[in-house]
Amino acid sequence: MAKRDYYEVLGVAKNASEEDIKKAYRKLAMKYHPDRNQGDKAKEAEEKFKEAKEAYEMLSDPKKRAAYDQYGHAGVDPSMGGAGFRGGPEGFGGFAEAFGDIFGDIFGTGGSRRGGPQVYRGSDLSYAMEITLEEAAFGKEAQIRIPSWEDCDTCHGSGARPGTSAKTCGTCHGSGTVHLRQGFFSIQQTCPNCHGSGKVIPDPCPSCGGQGRVKRAKTLEVKIPAGIDEGMRIRSAGNGEPGTNGGPPGDLYIEIRIKKHEIFERDGDDLHCTVPVSITTAILGGTIEVPTLSGRAEIELPEGTQHGKTFRLRGKGIKGVRSAYPGDLYCHIQIETPVKLTEHQRKLVKELDESLKKGGERHSPHAKSWTDRVKDLFK
Numbered sequence: 001m002a003k004r005d006y007y008e009v010l011g012v013a014k015n016a017s018e019e020d021i022k023k024a025y026r027k028l029a030m031k032y033h034p035d036r037n038q039g040d041k042a043k044e045a046e047e048k049f050k051e052a053k054e055a056y057e058m059l060s061d062p063k064k065r066a067a068y069d070q071y072g073h074a075g076v077d078p079s080m081g082g083a084g085f086r087g088g089p090e091g092f093g094g095f096a097e098a099f100g101d102i103f104g105d106i107f108g109t110g111g112s113r114r115g116g117p118q119v120y121r122g123s124d125l126s127y128a129m130e131i132t133l134e135e136a137a138f139g140k141e142a143q144i145r146i147p148s149w150e151d152c153d154t155c156h157g158s159g160a161r162p163g164t165s166a167k168t169c170g171t172c173h174g175s176g177t178v179h180l181r182q183g184f185f186s187i188q189q190t191c192p193n194c195h196g197s198g199k200v201i202p203d204p205c206p207s208c209g210g211q212g213r214v215k216r217a218k219t220l221e222v223k224i225p226a227g228i229d230e231g232m233r234i235r236s237a238g239n240g241e242p243g244t245n246g247g248p249p250g251d252l253y254i255e256i257r258i259k260k261h262e263i264f265e266r267d268g269d270d271l272h273c274t275v276p277v278s279i280t281t282a283i284l285g286g287t288i289e290v291p292t293l294s295g296r297a298e299i300e301l302p303e304g305t306q307h308g309k310t311f312r313l314r315g316k317g318i319k320g321v322r323s324a325y326p327g328d329l330y331c332h333i334q335i336e337t338p339v340k341l342t343e344h345q346r347k348l349v350k351e352l353d354e355s356l357k358k359g360g361e362r363h364s365p366h367a368k369s370w371t372d373r374v375k376d377l378f379k
């Protein structure tokens, strides 16, 4: 019987990604699951599964896939036993093992690591750090206290009371996994007795409660990059919780919170601030001083500056972590109406008012369009 094309077997395109190939294989493995293919169909399902497994083994290996793409079946004939290639599954044992493999994979039980304790990566930790806007803009070096785990002094990490020792788990015989069998089909699971470590501690160490390690605190130097923004996270690899059964530790994530600033409000790389200006300066014009994150700057107010006018100071914002240029500073003018006037001042304002009225609308740039709009509204 002529061999079917591997891509055809898996039902994927010639340019399918590794992920697509894996997905297709999983689907077929489910389809030809022995639970769904009993009696008459069992034999055919097993054949189909073998065919899919072979196709998967070839196409999931970049070298073999390249050879297959170039020479077809002649390039990768499994019966020739190429480098690193294990022959197709033999009999029911092989079939069961193959299913164990893929189902272990699907259910995430860590089935790929066979014959030893089940290792798990430690959890990630997160740390909230509050910094000022200035610190966010210019960066800072900080020291933080974080939890760390050290080998217990009493048991030196074994978790067993001094003078006693851990024993091999009787349930899994030290492998850390158990196989649930259904006919010739088997699923590998983490041993429920030892939780995958392959060992049990009959007499736990009183200092660490059998954990083998104790929680302490340590100081970590953290470099906050200039331009960091609210909610950004800095990853400190390996500073999370320790792994289980010798697995790698998790990571520490430092999450940035920025304190509200007295003057500036941040919007991405830009800054905004409100600048109060006296009514006389607004009328006559003049130079006003405005704050920036890196010192003072000046704005030339033209004569007759209106309330709400915005002045942009280029480059006086923040240079974001991934930005090529700093943002801008927007100064929003807020005109102050004078309060608590003396009699003399009131008199001067009245005089000014009389004088302005004589001049009519030309002193009030917004008044005409405003009265027109009101008229339109009540027409």
Ligand SMILES: [Zn+2]
Pocket: 152, 153, 154, 155, 156, 157, 159, 160, 205, 206, 207, 208, 209, 210, 211, 212, 213
């Ligand atoms: Zn201990």
Ligand SMILES: [Zn+2]
Pocket: 169, 170, 171, 172, 173, 174, 175, 176, 177, 191, 192, 193, 194, 195, 196, 197, 198, 199
């Ligand atoms: Zn066990």
